[in-house]
Amino acid sequence: DAGITQSPRYKITETGRQVTLMCHQTWSHSYMFWYRQDLGHGLRLIYYSAAADITDKGEVPDGYVVSRSKTENFPLTLESATRSQTSVYFCASENQRDRGSYGYTFGSGTRLTVV
Amino acid sequence: GEDVEQSLFLSVREGDSSVINCTYTDSSSTYLYWYKQEPGAGLQLLTYIFSNMDMKQDQRLTVLLNKKDKHLSLRIADTQTGDSAIYFCAERGSNYKLTFGKGTLLTVNP
16 A cells, blocks of 8 residues: 555553664655654654665654665664653655655554553 | 744634634745644645745635744634644745644534
8 A cells, every 4th residue: 555654553662672663655755754742742853864874863862763774664763662752653754856735744653652 | 943833722613714823933934734633643734835825725724824924824614523633833944844833722512
């Protein structure tokens, strides 16, 4: 199916564990983004990537690691999960040539709970 | 720096018009967007406006842009219960990335 998919949809993990959230897009969009959404904070950018093997920090990168070995995948890893990382995580993508009217396309999100 | 502000809550009666307001700070913004987020879902692009436009109408949606005051609004005519959602304003600033507001929760009462 064409689009941007995130997995898993829901995840419960324990404090201190490593957890990886997956994001896959089928359009070969060059730009990909990871956001977290929390009540009172709206959307905050964690990391973004302009192309394969090019990543950069966003507003709240601490405690997270990303990689982008292939254009279509952009996994987000929490190295040692903390309760403050309980959140809903959204992945988004954008084609460099469409940096105008189309905006970002978002996945359905992963709800992560750290206990 | 870039900042986007919007009120957090709006409650309207079914059939009335809803107006959601947004202010932004980046005077070099090229595009401004409205996204809709339904419960348990991701953000969906509703509409956008290019910065050299004052108004854009798309069926029940009207976007007004006052570039001088850096003010953007979204009007939803004949609001329905299915319009209940969180609405995000976003601007594309000089760094080409989108900056989002915190979202306005629209509640439509029957």
